[in-house]
Amino acid sequence: MITSFLHIEVAIALVIAFALGYLVRGTGHQKSHSPPHHSPEEIExxxxxxxxxxxxxxxxxxxDRHKLHAIKLLRDASGLGLRESKEAIEAHMQSRHRMRG
Structure with missing residues (x-):
């Protein structure tokens, strides 16, 4: 009877150790969500x-005040990342505003 409790305790300890390792490390099959950084020349x-x-x-x-749609259009057309496309759209909006003002 004592040995069956030991087996259960060992099994529980292994499950806990596996769960903690999984939480800390992850599966190892995760994709990097960081987009590649482009140089200013590549962006241009x-x-x-x-x-x-x-x-x-x-x-x-x-x-039409659809800034997010404009960013998506530029991102799809250029292959740039989200941040780069957002910054490019904002710069484009500022230059258009200056030209009008």
Missing amino acids: TALARVPETKWAEINQAIE
């Missing part, structure tokens, strides 16, 4: 490759 090149028709669509989204 990516933005230059965006077709004029896509820029017209992006500008329309900005005019």
